[in-house]
Amino acid sequence: MIDLDLISDEEVKALDSEYSSWGDTVHYSADPKVFRSCEGSYMYDSKDTPYLDLQMMYSACNFGYRNKRITDAVIDQMNTLPQLTPKFLQQYKSLLSKKMCDIIDQRFHEKGRMHFNVGGAQATEDAIKIVRNYTHRNGFFAFQGGYHGRTIGATALTSSFRYREKYGHFGDRANFVPFPYCFRCPYGMNCESCNHFCVKQFARNFESEYKAIYDPKTGECEYKAFIAEPILGTGGYIDAPKWYFKELKEILDEHNIMLVIDEIQMGMFRTGKLWAIENYDVVPDVMTFAKSITNGMNPLSGLWAKEKYISPKVFTPGSAHSTYCSNPIGIRAAHEVMSIVEESQHDLEREIPIKSERFMNGLKYLKSKYKQVGDVGGIGFALRIELTQEDGYTPNRELCDAMQEEGLKGDLTYNGKKCGLVLNNGGFYKNVITLVPQLYISNEEIDMAIELLDQLLGRLTK
16 A cells, blocks of 8 residues: 555656556656645645746646635535536536626627537537538638647647657548748748738638639638637747738638637637637637636536527537536536636736736847847737747757756745746747746746746756
8 A cells, every 4th residue: 555645756757657658748758747736826846846837737727726716616516516417407507608608798799609528629529510510511721830639630630740640541631721920931921021921822722723622613612610729829829910810710701611719728818818819809600718717627628609500400419418528516617717707807908918018028138138049929928938049040949848857857046945947848849938827927926937037048058
């Protein structure tokens, strides 16, 4: 019998190495980190060393670790109705659906309905079903650099071949479109003078039947939906130019192509708006969400769709289902999150841009100090540091990997005390540090983040 209170980090890693599948991402690291507790913006190791977390469970904990309101709601649900088959109703599912539809209606001025599932990839799968059910077509456009999950259907919409490589032929693989990545423009253009070249290139797909996706005689396109992250997540927290999505949506509407927006990582005020797509003044036809809808407390995901796509006469009972799709614990956590959103949305929309500017000014300072910081950017608390060689452009994945590993050693210092830094990477070349602090990060913690990033860069670029 193992004493759970006394088991060492080394024993935890040895047991995992021998008895757990290596198919998840833990063993990307040769020496995985073991954490014991968390609170607010921090993770703590077995020595109680604090690690400022700037990735927050891949943006699943926007409202901070161990948020008392959400934790108390989950505990109350566990003590009353922790399990229920989705064949039956419980009050919080209906109340959550109303809260979410009401707040989306206020923001998009569009009636719709909610559908729930248990993870981001499953929400993507359900969005695929919504599209196929309505259009009777299976073709999607998607972005190069986009990420929509690792189930088979979601992988077909995710541009990275490495997620499909082991699993044979994907007949439904999406038509991948270049994302407007201005620092590394896929067309070699200059953002200030390109005259919106990228979106015009997409429009050219509909000039002729010989572009292979469109029949001008019938007005039918082979691809009936475009799935998009407003800000690329795994792709490196790249934000599109302000004009891009509005012009893209005009093209899609002209050709009866649905817009499916993936808010799984960028929703819940990550960008300073409840939904990232609001930054672009565009209303999607379908919108998926997950992660911070429960503040990472329990798997729950879902989608919102316009009424015409999801009305009971169109998306009939049993069209999508999972045993855990509206599990009471996840639903209750999400209801509390949306209650917080209702109460504080105006404060968050006011405060996040102010704090984001403070953070961005710190990142600009680092860019001015280190030649290896080629670019910084982002919106709200979806920020990025693109690491390069000294030429300011050639990707530097080695430095990016080293910063993550070095931050986890727990030997940085702030105000004379030892601490660590939890970072994550992304980008087309895996050379981007993606920064997603909790929404309530303090000014002091922002200053601490810049100081610790400065220490890491100073240590690793000598």
